[in-house]
Amino acid sequence: MSNKLANTPEVKIGLVAVSRDCFPMSLSENRRDAVAKAYTDKYGAEGLFVCPTIIENECHMRQALNEVNAAGCNAIVVYLGNFGPETPETLLAKYFDGPAMFVAAAEDDCGDALVNNRGDAYCGMLNASYNLKLRGVKAYIPEYPVGTAPEVADMIKEFIPIAKTVIGLRNLKIISFGPRPQDFLACNAPIARLYDLGVEIEENSELDLFAAYNEHKDDPRIPEVIADMEKELGEGNKMAGILPRLAQYELTLLDWAEAHKGDRKYVAFANKCWPSFQTQFRFVPCYVNGRLGARGIPVSCEVDIYGVLSEYIGQCVSDEVVTLLDINNTVPGNIYREDIEGKFDYTQRDTFMGFHCGNGSCCIVENPTMKYQLIMNRGLEGGGEPDISRGTLEGDIKPGEITFFRLQSTADATLRSYAAEGEILPVATRSFGTIGIFGIKEMARFYRYVLLEKGYPHHGAVVFGHHGKALFDVLKFLGVEDREYNRPACTRYFGENPYK
Numbered sequence: 001m002s003n004k005l006a007n008t009p010e011v012k013i014g015l016v017a018v019s020r021d022c023f024p025m026s027l028s029e030n031r032r033d034a035v036a037k038a039y040t041d042k043y044g045a046e047g048l049f050v051c052p053t054i055i056e057n058e059c060h061m062r063q064a065l066n067e068v069n070a071a072g073c074n075a076i077v078v079y080l081g082n083f084g085p086e087t088p089e090t091l092l093a094k095y096f097d098g099p100a101m102f103v104a105a106a107e108d109d110c111g112d113a114l115v116n117n118r119g120d121a122y123c124g125m126l127n128a129s130y131n132l133k134l135r136g137v138k139a140y141i142p143e144y145p146v147g148t149a150p151e152v153a154d155m156i157k158e159f160i161p162i163a164k165t166v167i168g169l170r171n172l173k174i175i176s177f178g179p180r181p182q183d184f185l186a187c188n189a190p191i192a193r194l195y196d197l198g199v200e201i202e203e204n205s206e207l208d209l210f211a212a213y214n215e216h217k218d219d220p221r222i223p224e225v226i227a228d229m230e231k232e233l234g235e236g237n238k239m240a241g242i243l244p245r246l247a248q249y250e251l252t253l254l255d256w257a258e259a260h261k262g263d264r265k266y267v268a269f270a271n272k273c274w275p276s277f278q279t280q281f282r283f284v285p286c287y288v289n290g291r292l293g294a295r296g297i298p299v300s301c302e303v304d305i306y307g308v309l310s311e312y313i314g315q316c317v318s319d320e321v322v323t324l325l326d327i328n329n330t331v332p333g334n335i336y337r338e339d340i341e342g343k344f345d346y347t348q349r350d351t352f353m354g355f356h357c358g359n360g361s362c363c364i365v366e367n368p369t370m371k372y373q374l375i376m377n378r379g380l381e382g383g384g385e386p387d388i389s390r391g392t393l394e395g396d397i398k399p400g401e402i403t404f405f406r407l408q409s410t411a412d413a414t415l416r417s418y419a420a421e422g423e424i425l426p427v428a429t430r431s432f433g434t435i436g437i438f439g440i441k442e443m444a445r446f447y448r449y450v451l452l453e454k455g456y457p458h459h460g461a462v463v464f465g466h467h468g469k470a471l472f473d474v475l476k477f478l479g480v481e482d483r484e485y486n487r488p489a490c491t492r493y494f495g496e497n498p499y500k
């Protein structure tokens with residue numbers, strides 16, 4: 001259960017069995033042990049604590065609560081091995097400071113002995129869910145929460161990324177340096193809903209960042225960071241002269257995170273990166289953003305606070321490095337005809353290019369190369385020898401499965417989200433920046449009736465792998481009611497014209 005990336009929580013689950021006093025406690029105990037064995041056999045014992053107390057009453061509840069807390073559990077699974085006592089089992093979820101999942105036992109194969117071996121947990125789950133609602137306690141209930149021991153073990157495994165995300169958000173601080181660039185309201189969104197999610201935010205000015213950067217001039221750690229950058233870039237180190245400035249900036253952000261996270265455990269950044277950034281800092285920050293992302297500290301461009309929130313959620317769900325890209329441009333007809341048509345099951349309208357200036361981490365890019373921001377070079381340096389426009393990491397993003405995802409607060413502070421599964425195609429982009437050609441089924445309709453119709457910004461978090469199921473459940477647990485996806489051709493969006 002240990003996570004691959006730093007800056008995200010490790011989940012330790014307490015498996016707590018409950019028993020109604022009119023049923024044999026041994027029935028719940030034996031079924032709990034069978035779940036624990038099934039889980040351990042398939043996934044290993046790490047991160048799973050089997051609570052010794054079986055809850056039959058409120059005193060047992062307090063005892064079990066003390067046991068899971070003493071064991072360092074930050075998530076619990078309340079397991080109805082039989083019908084279960086609705087009051088103490090739901091009080092456990094209320095008093096436990098972490099996410100809780102409720103699941104129940106299906107009846108075991110028992111031949112003709114069902115009379116003495118029936119647990120009625122199918123019925124008990126109804127009482128549990130009703131009591132949770134009466135108390136206003138939020139708990140995660142899987143799609144089909146009643147199962148055999150192996151099935152419940154799989155439910156516990158699927159609960160881990162959900163629990164990890166909830167725990168992460170409750171301990172996250174987003175640090176921003178702004179404001180947004182002029183005439184760039186696309187990433188503006190009310191911050192009030194962050195607090196509803198448990199997220200803390202610290203907003204600073206670009207001047208604060210510049211002052212901190214200048215204080216790191218001649219920092220004795222700079223040569224060590226430069227050496228690490230040189231090793232990472234290898235033959236892609238085409239702009240070696242800019243590395244000292246980038247190393248100074250990286251140390252600035254890391255030191256700020258450490259000094260400002262306060263009582264929070266995890267940090268993410270939403271930073272301004274143009275237009276005055278280049279003329280004052282005298283570099284482009286993209287490569288550093290990607291390096292922090294590879295360490296589990298996502299950094300969004302253009303002060304996109306909900307963009308970095310989406311990245312962090314994607315990171316918790318996937319245990320992989322994420323990135324943030326513009327939903328940028330259509331795929332030219334010649335590229336589609338030459339490299340996609342007949343080779344992949346996508347129409348041209350199912351494809352698009354996702355792009356950012358150069359913020360990808362080396363690990364997600366083919367042949368990563370240090371370059372310069374072409375557009376900024378034209379505007380600030382007249383297309384001449386690049387200096388202050390240097391600092392991008394360029395290359396086509398590695399092909400594979402992805403989930404394009406965003407959680408957004410609208411202007412009226414309503415939370416909305418989407419998650420569209422697809423892939424990055426193994427097709428050369430013939431372009432610049434951190435970039436890839438994406439294939440998402442029915443993308444054109446999704447673009448029109450979700451992204452445009454619901455007012456989403458142009459940034460989306462790229463989560464590597466198909467994680468739509470976990471993201472859907474996370475958002476449901478968090479209370480996000482608007483959860484969109486790329487609907488198949490047979491399912492219309494609200495407002496979509498049925499007359500084709």
